[in-house]
Amino acid sequence: MSYTELYISSDPNISFNVKGKKASLRIVGVPFDYTSCFRPGSRFAPNSIRTAFQNIEIFSHRLGVDMENSTIEDLGNIRQTANIEQMIESVAKVTGELVNDKIPIAILGGEHSITYGSFGIFLDSKSAKNSTGLVIFDAHLDLRKEFSGLELSHATFLRQLIERRGLNALDVFHIGTRAASSEEWKLAKQLGINILAAHQAHDVARGSEQLREFAEKHEQIYVSIDLDGMDPAFVPAVGTPEPFGLTPEEVLNYIYALRGAKIPVFDIVELAVPYDNGTTAAVAAKLLNETACLASLREDRKAL
Ligand SMILES: [Mn+2]
Numbered sequence: 001m002s003y004t005e006l007y008i009s010s011d012p013n014i015s016f017n018v019k020g021k022k023a024s025l026r027i028v029g030v031p032f033d034y035t036s037c038f039r040p041g042s043r044f045a046p047n048s049i050r051t052a053f054q055n056i057e058i059f060s061h062r063l064g065v066d067m068e069n070s071t072i073e074d075l076g077n078i079r080q081t082a083n084i085e086q087m088i089e090s091v092a093k094v095t096g097e098l099v100n101d102k103i104p105i106a107i108l109g110g111e112h113s114i115t116y117g118s119f120g121i122f123l124d125s126k127s128a129k130n131s132t133g134l135v136i137f138d139a140h141l142d143l144r145k146e147f148s149g150l151e152l153s154h155a156t157f158l159r160q161l162i163e164r165r166g167l168n169a170l171d172v173f174h175i176g177t178r179a180a181s182s183e184e185w186k187l188a189k190q191l192g193i194n195i196l197a198a199h200q201a202h203d204v205a206r207g208s209e210q211l212r213e214f215a216e217k218h219e220q221i222y223v224s225i226d227l228d229g230m231d232p233a234f235v236p237a238v239g240t241p242e243p244f245g246l247t248p249e250e251v252l253n254y255i256y257a258l259r260g261a262k263i264p265v266f267d268i269v270e271l272a273v274p275y276d277n278g279t280t281a282a283v284a285a286k287l288l289n290e291t292a293c294l295a296s297l298r299e300d301r302k303a304l
Contacts, residue, residue: 012050015074016067023103024070024296028094029077030110032087035153036272038240044273045284046077046108052278052285062256065293073103084113084152091117096124099264104295106288109269111154111239112142115224116161118265122222123165133218135173135211135258137229137251139198139242141180143187154239154270162191169193173214175201175254176229179242198229198245201254208257220262223255225287226270227280235283237276248283255291263295 014027029046036042058067075098078090091107095118098105107118122132140155147155161167169191178198180188188195194214196207215221228238231245268284 012047012054013074013076014050014053014072016070016072018069018071021069021071023073025067025072025292026098026101026103026105027072027074027108028091028098028105029108030087030091030114031077031080032084032110032114033239033272034082034087034111035084035113035148035150035155036111036239037148037153037155039272039275040239041272041274042109042111042239042270043080045110045269045271045281048271048273048276048281049108049268049284049288050074052281053288056282056285056289058289060290060293063290063293063297065296067289067293070296084150087114088117088120088152092121095265096121102264104263104292105265106292107265107267108284108288109267109271112138112224112226112269113152113154113157114269115267116152116157116165118267119161119167119222119224120165123161123167131219132264133171133173133214133221134167134224135175135214135221136224136226137175137246137254138224138226139176139179139228139245140226140240141174141177141184141188141193143180143184159187171218173211175207175211176246176251178244179240201246201250204250204253208254211254211257215258215261218261220264221258223258223263223266223291225251225266225268225291227268227284228270230283235280237272237274237280239270239272248286251287252290255287255294259294259297262298263291266291266295
């Protein structure tokens with residue numbers, strides 16, 4: 001190692017190279033929050049989560065995986081744009097390219113509309129269709145036809161994935177649900193989306209059983225963590241806080257319930273940095289680490 005490598009920090013980039021070890025995680029930030037309807041600021045979240053990541057323990061005691069012994073490739077952030085179509089195109093192209101390398105990818109939002117691009121790649125090829133399950137932690141259903149004059153936004157992305165991209169609603173498992181219009185609830189039921197509403201999700205043992213059954217029906221699982229799925233008492237700095245949510249511990253236990261599943265891509269979205277005293281970023285960083293550790297447990301990543 002040269003002195004330059006030893007003494008110069010590329011903070012907040014969190015790349016970490018363990019000699020001779022192939023990367024077990026790739027990180028891509030998406031600094032986009034232009035359709036946020038209430039509290040903007042998630043465009044600053046990728047770097048905020050990186051900073052928090054540098055200050056948490058990354059040995060996962062419960063999984064027995066040490067990220068200190070893993071090579072992490074932090075690829076930086078997607079170039080900034082205010083145009084949602086352009087952002088979605090960049091996210092889809094980058095994710096589509098990286099996923100071929102069979103290294104788990106963490107996408108750090110940004111707002112929830114980015115999932116339209118990053119999950120959308122699994123709907124592109126006919127053979128892959130319906131083999132990827134979408135597990136979403138979120139207070140909101142995001143099933144509106146349009147919101148604030150926009151058809152594609154962080155409040156409509158799931159509806160648009162279903163209507164424009166042909167996502168089968170049966171391939172969606174939604175956890176922590178508690179904030180949706182009566183039309184959205186009706187539509188979710190009619191389409192057959194699997195829902196563990198927040199008040200039901202507190203029974204983690206029962207919910208985990210259902211989640212595992214869902215995961216077993218799919219070849220792989222995309223995990224989308226909208227931080228507002230958790231209660232604002234624990235995770236206050238989100239774009240649209242909604243009370244009576246899950247605890248961080250409950251979300252963690254649901255993620256652990258996916259042990260054994262292939263997780264090629266996951267995202268963490270909606271951290272509104274201007275409202276954060278560091279608590280929300282710390283929870284996001286911890287979930288980043290634990291989900292990455294879980295994804296790395298799959299030894300047959302070649303099959304992804
Ligand atoms: Mn939400």
